[in-house]
Every structure is written in C-alpha cells, then in structure tokens.
Amino acid sequence: MTTMTDPPQESFRLSMLLNDTRYRSYTFQFIALMALIAMIAYLGSNLVQNLRAAGLNISYEFLGEPAGYDINQRLIEYDSQSSHWRAAIVGILNTLLVAFLACVTATVLGVAAGVLRLSNNWLVRKLMAIYVEAFRNVPVLIWIIIIFTIMTAVLPGPRAFRGDDPAASMVLDMFAFTNRGVYVPAPVFESGFFSGAGNWLVIIASLVASLFVTRWNVRRADQVQEATGQRPNTLWANLAIWFAPLIVLCWVMGLTWNYPELKGFNFAGGWTIRGSLIALWFALAIYTGAFIAENVRAGIQAISKGQTEAAASLGLRPRRIMNLVILPQALRVIIPPLISQYLNITKNSSLAIAVGYMDITGTLGGITLNQTGRAIECVLLLMLFYLIISLSISGVMNVYNNAVKLKER
Amino acid sequence: MTDATSQRTEPFVRTDMLPEQEPPVTERGIVKWARENLFSSTANSVLTIAAIVSIYYILVSSMPWILNGVWNSASIRECREILEGATGGCFAVLTERWNQLLFGFKYPPDEYWRPTLAFVLLFVAAAPVMFFKYLPSKMLIFTGLYPFIAYWLIWGGPVLAPVFGLLGFVAGYLVWSRFVANSFAAGFFGAIAAALITWWVGGMITNAVSSGNTLLSAVPSRDMGGFMLNLILGTVCVSLSLPLGIALALGRQSDMPIIKWICVVFIEFVRGVPLITLLFVANVVLAYFLPPGTNFDLILRVIIMITMFSSAYIAEVIRGALAALPRGQYEAADSLGLDYPQAMRLIILPQALKISIPGIVNVAVGLFKDTTLVSVISMFDLVGMIRGPILASTEWNGVYWELFGFAAILFFVVCYGISQYSQWLERELATDHR
Numbered sequence: 001m002t003t004m005t006d007p008p009q010e011s012f013r014l015s016m017l018l019n020d021t022r023y024r025s026y027t028f029q030f031i032a033l034m035a036l037i038a039m040i041a042y043l044g045s046n047l048v049q050n051l052r053a054a055g056l057n058i059s060y061e062f063l064g065e066p067a068g069y070d071i072n073q074r075l076i077e078y079d080s081q082s083s084h085w086r087a088a089i090v091g092i093l094n095t096l097l098v099a100f101l102a103c104v105t106a107t108v109l110g111v112a113a114g115v116l117r118l119s120n121n122w123l124v125r126k127l128m129a130i131y132v133e134a135f136r137n138v139p140v141l142i143w144i145i146i147i148f149t150i151m152t153a154v155l156p157g158p159r160a161f162r163g164d165d166p167a168a169s170m171v172l173d174m175f176a177f178t179n180r181g182v183y184v185p186a187p188v189f190e191s192g193f194f195s196g197a198g199n200w201l202v203i204i205a206s207l208v209a210s211l212f213v214t215r216w217n218v219r220r221a222d223q224v225q226e227a228t229g230q231r232p233n234t235l236w237a238n239l240a241i242w243f244a245p246l247i248v249l250c251w252v253m254g255l256t257w258n259y260p261e262l263k264g265f266n267f268a269g270g271w272t273i274r275g276s277l278i279a280l281w282f283a284l285a286i287y288t289g290a291f292i293a294e295n296v297r298a299g300i301q302a303i304s305k306g307q308t309e310a311a312a313s314l315g316l317r318p319r320r321i322m323n324l325v326i327l328p329q330a331l332r333v334i335i336p337p338l339i340s341q342y343l344n345i346t347k348n349s350s351l352a353i354a355v356g357y358m359d360i361t362g363t364l365g366g367i368t369l370n371q372t373g374r375a376i377e378c379v380l381l382l383m384l385f386y387l388i389i390s391l392s393i394s395g396v397m398n399v400y401n402n403a404v405k406l407k408e409r
Numbered sequence: 410m411t412d413a414t415s416q417r418t419e420p421f422v423r424t425d426m427l428p429e430q431e432p433p434v435t436e437r438g439i440v441k442w443a444r445e446n447l448f449s450s451t452a453n454s455v456l457t458i459a460a461i462v463s464i465y466y467i468l469v470s471s472m473p474w475i476l477n478g479v480w481n482s483a484s485i486r487e488c489r490e491i492l493e494g495a496t497g498g499c500f501a502v503l504t505e506r507w508n509q510l511l512f513g514f515k516y517p518p519d520e521y522w523r524p525t526l527a528f529v530l531l532f533v534a535a536a537p538v539m540f541f542k543y544l545p546s547k548m549l550i551f552t553g554l555y556p557f558i559a560y561w562l563i564w565g566g567p568v569l570a571p572v573f574g575l576l577g578f579v580a581g582y583l584v585w586s587r588f589v590a591n592s593f594a595a596g597f598f599g600a601i602a603a604a605l606i607t608w609w610v611g612g613m614i615t616n617a618v619s620s621g622n623t624l625l626s627a628v629p630s631r632d633m634g635g636f637m638l639n640l641i642l643g644t645v646c647v648s649l650s651l652p653l654g655i656a657l658a659l660g661r662q663s664d665m666p667i668i669k670w671i672c673v674v675f676i677e678f679v680r681g682v683p684l685i686t687l688l689f690v691a692n693v694v695l696a697y698f699l700p701p702g703t704n705f706d707l708i709l710r711v712i713i714m715i716t717m718f719s720s721a722y723i724a725e726v727i728r729g730a731l732a733a734l735p736r737g738q739y740e741a742a743d744s745l746g747l748d749y750p751q752a753m754r755l756i757i758l759p760q761a762l763k764i765s766i767p768g769i770v771n772v773a774v775g776l777f778k779d780t781t782l783v784s785v786i787s788m789f790d791l792v793g794m795i796r797g798p799i800l801a802s803t804e805w806n807g808v809y810w811e812l813f814g815f816a817a818i819l820f821f822v823v824c825y826g827i828s829q830y831s832q833w834l835e836r837e838l839a840t841d842h843r
Binding site: 021024025028029032033036043046047049050051053116119120121122123124127133134136137138139140141142145146149153347348350351353354361365369375376379382383386387390391 | 446447449453456457460461464594664665666667668671677678680681682683684685686689690693694696697698699700701748774778779781782784785792796807809813816817820821824825828
C-alpha cells in the first residue's frame with residue numbers, strides 16, 4: 001500500500017522572485033511602482049529646482065487679479081477689469097456654447113447624410129459618399145481656417161451696407177452678414193419677471209416642465225393601450241403642452257425683437273455672432289457630421305434583414321417597423337460612437353485658438369497664460385476642465401450602455 | 410362531309426421563331442437605369458433634381474476659376490494683371506512656393522533630394538510590411554534599417570550616430586536571444602542594459618570622433634517644416650506608439666493591480682484632454698520637468714507628447730480586440746503550457762492585431778490629420794507655412810483658396826490612400842466565411 005504524502009515544502013529562495021509565477025507578479029509590480037515613484041521624484045525635484053532658479057512658485061492667486069484684456073464674444077458680463085477667473089468662466093461658457101451648437105448641427109447633418117447614403121437614389125448616394133470621404137480625410141483645422149477665411153475675407157465689411165446704393169444689403173432686413181460677424185435679431189422681454197438672464201431661466205423651466213408633462217402623457221397613452229388595445233392620439237395634446245405655455249409666457253413677458261441696424265461705421269442692436277464662432281461651429285459640425293454619417297450607416301446596416309421581414313410578417317406597417325423594430329436596435333449600435341463623437345467635438349473645440357475664438361483654451365490657456373507666465377497652473381486647470389467634461393460624458397455613456405444593453409440570463 | 414373536311418382551312422401554325430426584339434426603350438439601357446436609380450418615386454426625383462442643380466452650381470462657379478488659373482507669375486498683383494478682371498485662380502503661388510510648402514522655409518534647397526529620397530525609401534521599407542503576402546520577407550531587413558537611414562538622410566550629421574543607434578538594438582537583440590531561453594526577465598532586462606551601454610559608449614565615441622566636415626551636412630530640427638514635418642511627425646509617432654499602445658493594452662488587461670491602474674490612469678487621462686493641451690505641455694511646461702540646463706528640441710518634445718497621445722488611443726483599440734477574442738483562445742494557450750509572453754506572442758496578439766487593423770488605421774489617419782495642430786504652437790508645418798510665411802508675405806497676401814485647397818488635397822490623397830489600403834488588407838486577412 002502506498003501512501004500519498006505532500007511534496008516537501010520548498011523553502012523560499014531569492015530566485016523564486018523572478019522564476020516562480022506565484023511571486024513574479026509581485027516582483028514586477030514592485031519594480032513598476034519603484035520606477036513610477038523614482039520618475040515622479042525625479043520630475044518633481046527638477047520642477048522644484050527650475051522654479052527656484054526662475055524665482056517662481058506654484059500659486060493660483062493670479063486668478064483673482066484683473067485680467068486686463070477684452071473678450072468680444074461672451075455670454076455673461078465681463079470687462080477688462082474682471083478677474084482672470086471670470087475670463088476663464090467666460091471661456092468655459094464659450095466652449096460649452098460652441099460644443100453644444102456643433103453637436104446639434106453635426107447630429108442633424110450626420111443622420112441625414114447617413115440615411116441618404118443608404119438611399120436607393122444612385123446620385124444622392126454617391127454625393128453623400130463624396131461628402132463623407134472629402135470631409136473625413138482632411139484635417140479639421142484646415143476646414144476651420146477655410147470657413148473662417150470665408151467669414152472674414154469674402155463677406156463685405158459694414159461699410160458696404162452704407163450709402164444710397166449699397167454694395168451689400170441685409171437679408172430680409174433682419175440678418176446682416178459682414179466680415180465682423182453675423183448680426184441677427186435679439187429677443188427682448190419688455191415686461192419680464194426679472195431683468196436680464198432670469199427671463200431665459202423662466203423659459204427653460206417651462207420647457208423642462210413641458211418635457212415631463214408630455215412624457216407623462218405618453219406613459220398614460222401606453223397604459224390605456226395595454227388595458228384596452230386602443231391607443232389614444234397623443235400628438236395634438238403634446239403639441240399643445242409644448243407650445244401653449246411658451247406662447248403665453250412670451251406674451252406675458254412682452255417679447256419683442258431688437259433688430260440690428262447700421263449706425264455709423266458698424267451695426268448696433270441685435271446679437272452679434274462672430275465669424276470665429278461660426279467658423280468653428282460649422283467646421284466642427286460638417287467634419288464630425290461625416291463621422292456620424294458613417295456611424296449611422298453602420299448602425300442601420302448592422303440590423304439584419306430578417307428583423308424587417310419578421311416585423312413585416314407580424315403585420316406591422318413600414319413606418320412602425322422602423323419605429324418599433326429597426327430604430328431601437330440600431331440606436332443601440334449608433335449611440336455609443338455618437339456620444340464619443342460629441343466628446344471629440346468638445347475636445348476639438350480647443351482649436352478655437354487658431355481662429356481667435358475665446359474659448360477656455362483661448363482665455364485661460366492663451367492670453368492669461370501669456371500675460372501671467374503661469375504656464376503650469378494654467379495648463380493644469382485647462383486639462384482638469386477637459387478631463388471633467390470627458391469623464392462626465394463617458395459617465396453618461398456608461399449609464400446609457402447599461403440601460404440598453406442586451407439582457408442575457 | 411368529305412367536302413367539308415377537305416375544305417377545312419389549315420389553322421395557322423407558326424413554324425419558325427420570331428426574331429428576338431429589343432425590350433421597350435423604357436426597360437433597357439440608361440433609361441431603365443435612370444428610372445430605377447434616379448426617378449423611382451416622387452421623393453427620389455426631387456432629390457435627384459436637387460442634387461443635379463447643386464452639382465451644376467458648384468461646377469459653374471468653380472470650373473472657370475480652375476481652368477482660367479494662372480500658373481506663372483511672381484505675385485498676386487501680377488496674377489490679377491494677367492487675369493484682367495476675369496475669374497481665375499492664382500495657382501502661381503504653388504509653382505513659386507512649392508518648396509516652402511513641402512520642405513519648410515529653412516531647409517537648405519541643395520539638400521531637398523535627401524528628404525525626397527527618404528520619402529521614396531519609405532515606400533520600399535513599408536512595402537514588405539504592407540504587402541507581406543506578396544513580397545519576400547528578406548526585404549524586412551531593409552525595413553529594420555530604414556529608421557536609421559531616414560534619420561541620417563533627413564537630419565544629416567555624423568554617420569556614426571545612426572550606426573550606433575542601430576548597434577544598440579543589435580546588441581540588445583543578441584543578449585535577448587541568448588538569455589531568453591533561461592528566463593524572460595533576464596533576457597528582457599539584459600537586452601535593455603546592453604542597448605543602453607552600447608548607446609552610451611557610442612555617444613562618447615561619436616562626440617570624440619565627429620569633425621566639422623561630414624558626408625551629409627547636419628540640418629537642425631527647427632529647420633524642418635512644410636508637409637515634410639507633417640509626414641515626419643505622423644510616421645514617427647504612429648510607429649513609436651504601436652508598441653507602446655500594445656504594452657498599455659496588455660497592461661490594462663493584466664492581473665497585476667498596480668500595473669493595471671498605472672495604465673488605466675494614463676490612458677484615461679490622455680484620452681480625456683485635447684491634443685492642444687498636450688502640445689502646450691510640450692511647448693511651455695515640459696521644460697520645467699527636465700533637468701536644469703537641458704535644452705530639448707521642440708520637435709522632439711512634440712514627438713514625445715504626440716506619441717503618448719496616440720498610444721493611449723491605440724491601446725484602447727487593441728484592448729477592444731483583446732476583449733473580443735473568445736476566452737477559449739486564452740485557455741487553449743494556457744493548456745498548451747505556454748507562458749505569458751509566448752501565449753501573447755504566438756496565440757493572442759496575432760489574432761487581436763488582425764481584428765484591430767481598421768481601428769489602428771483610423772487612429773493613424775486621425776493622428777496624421779492632427780499633426781497640423783503643431784501650427785498652433787508656432788511650428789511651421791504645412792498649415793503653419795501657409796498661415797505664416799506665405800500668406801504674410803507681400804507677394805501672396807490674399808491667395809487663400811489655392812493654398813488651402815492644395816493642403817486639403819495633399820491630406821486627402823494620403824488619408825484616403827491609407828484608408829483604402831486598410832479596407833483591402835481587411836479583405837485580404839478575412840479568414841471567416843462570408
């Protein structure tokens with residue numbers, strides 16, 4: 001009879017740290033950690049020496065000092081006596097503004113182009129392919145500069161609008177396209193509840209409320225359909241919920257339009273949209289739209305033909321097939337790359353600095369950095385801002401992915 | 410009765426086939442094609458007409474400008490005199506400033522053949538990698554030598570520098586192949602040590618030997634410019650970031666928590682910030698983190714930052730491919746008794762890299778386009794040359810479309826070519842049945 005005995009316990013030898021898979025991972029991690037710490041210490045000591053040599057220190061006090069420069073495109077009050085911090089906030093709002101505008105426009109363009117690329121019209125299909133390939137394969141910086149050139153070098157100056165027989169005229173007497181920017185009518189609330197931006201908050205609050213009420217309305221329709229099989233029509237009720245409060249609010253607050261007018265050498269009144277903002281907005285939208293078009297096309301093509309056929313054999317009509325079967329599945333494929341395209345737009349909006357649009361890169365990373373010489377602090381804050389934006393957008397993406405992912409077992 | 414029978418007329422029976430007739434005119438040729446593809450429904454017809462009208466307007470407004478273009482003049486004023494008010498492009502700026510657009514304004518004109526030769530050789534070096542099925546693998550030797558040849562051709566200077574650079578890699582490889590059979594770690598660290606020693610010794614020898622007159626005169630980095638700079642940055646950064654990206658992806662998939670977290674933080678940080686901020690770091694911040702007194706080339710700092718940037722993106726592409734491999738592949742490698750480096754080298758990475766080709770090419774094309782961003786930190790790449798020295802000059806102030814159109818076409822040709830190649834390669838490598 002044989003008995004099994006445990007193999008003799010191997011005593012620990014130093015070479016096992018390198019050759020035994022049980023310990024090797026600890027060795028590697030230890031080396032990596034040491035290398036990391038050594039690198040940080042080396043860079044840190046260099047930093048300290050360099051700062052001492054240059055007589056500098058790390059401090060964020062400069063943010064409270066007056067900025068001393070002007071920003072021509074701004075959403076909130078700002079003048080050259082405001083602090084650097086205020087300038088950075090203006091920049092952040094400008095970044096968010098152009099990113100939002102470009103995201104909306106790019107989505108519209110991209111979805112249209114993506115669907116048209118699958119059209120059975122040969123000419124349209126080819127045109128959309130040319131659009132996608134032409135814009136995807138040329139750097140966005142070149143598109144930004146090209147559109148900026150159109151806005152500044154091709155459009156007429158305000159002077160061309162003057163005189164009895166002007167060389168240029170306003171479109172519909174409301175819009176003026178000049179090389180200093182585009183002038184559009186601005187809505188003004190004559191008898192608003194607040195003075196200034198507060199009225200806009202009222203409008204936004206009303207819109208948000210409408211959103212919730214329409215969602216409640218749709219859910220009620222769903223319940224009725226579940227119970228009786230008949231779906232009540234929600235379209236007119238929803239339209240009323242959206243527009244009735246808006247119209248009433250505008251009437252109560254006395255909405256009028258402030259039209260731009262030529263006064264002296266320039267236009268006054270209305271809103272001014274600078275050429276740099278338009279260049280950045282449209283270049284980002286057209287460029288990213290080409291990418292979104294590809295995502296949309298891939299998403300629709302990813303749904304197998306059997307799905308359409310199965311839905312048709314259940315007796316669904318083509319529009320309901322699209323709404324109930326194809327789109328919910330295609331959106332699962334389309335939305336994640338779409339959101340990362342939004343992220344790309346936000347990051348690419350930092351190219352504003354090439355055309356002088358004052359976003360956060362132009363204020364904090366541009367003029368503030370050059371005026372104060374606080375390179376490390378400015379670049380750190382700049383990176384922190386973009387990191388926060390990126391991480392929150394990818395957080396939203398993860399929530400969405402978890403909500404729509406295929407539930408398996 | 411018989412009468413009636415005999416008088417019955419024979420019914421008409423056709424004995425020969427009718428000749429084939431052409432289908433109706435609406436069912437053949439271009440008319441049928443147009444009916445099916447352009448005018449199948451009202452909406453389609455509207456779209457088609459709208460498309461034709463817009464094409465017509467684009468052609469009407471652009472063709473005279475292109476066909477009437479002036480290719481030979483010394484300045485925009487002369488151009489306008491030649492055109493006498495007619496519509497026409499001033500393409501003379503391209504014929505007069507082509508050298509600045511391609512090579513920058515400081516690269517010595519007598520040496521233009523050097524970057525050109527390096528560019529041509531790039532195709533020879535890339536061919537055995539790109540068309541590995543059709544070309545002998547012996548040609549890969551040249552691919553290995555190419556970086557050193559190209560460095561010497563473009564930058565010039567003492568020939569010993571690239572030679573010792575190459576020798577360092579050779580020494581590292583020899584040590585690696587000698588020791589890796591015993592232990593992976595010994596081979597790995599031994600190779601790094603051997604390479605570093607060779608470079609250190611080589612650097613001293615080069616400094617001692619180098620004299621004033623060299624075969625190829627040295628060109629400092631700050632003289633690089635134009636489209637050449639875009640190509641250098643693109644090629645160098647993509648090729649450097651590939652191994653780095655693979656390492657980061659493997660690190661992120663690793664079981665070792667510390668290594669994993671280092672990789673995760675690095676990748677997420679780099680992907681979260683725009684390239685411009687990293688270029689700002691290269692331009693104004695990086696100098697603070699280097700030993701006092703060191704003077705780093707701007708081009709080298711930019712290469713470091715762009716490489717970091719693209720390696721994070723490539724790492725994410727490869728991570729996706731690693732995750733897409735069936736778990737059985739990892740387990741099969743384990744059950745064959747392969748250790749980690751062997752399993753990765755022989756089983757996992759060949760499959761993962763194949764899946765990730767389209768993604769890597771996307772990153773490469775995106776990166777090549779992003780090299781234009783260096784114009785923001787006042788480097789004179791193609792866009793920087795156009796916006797800086799050329800448009801600011803008195804001769805060519807105002808020639809926008811010709812220059813930016815030229816830049817757009819150059820980038821389009823390269824990027825479109827690369828993406829077409831990647832689609833071809835995908836079809837070539839497809840082993841599944843479709």
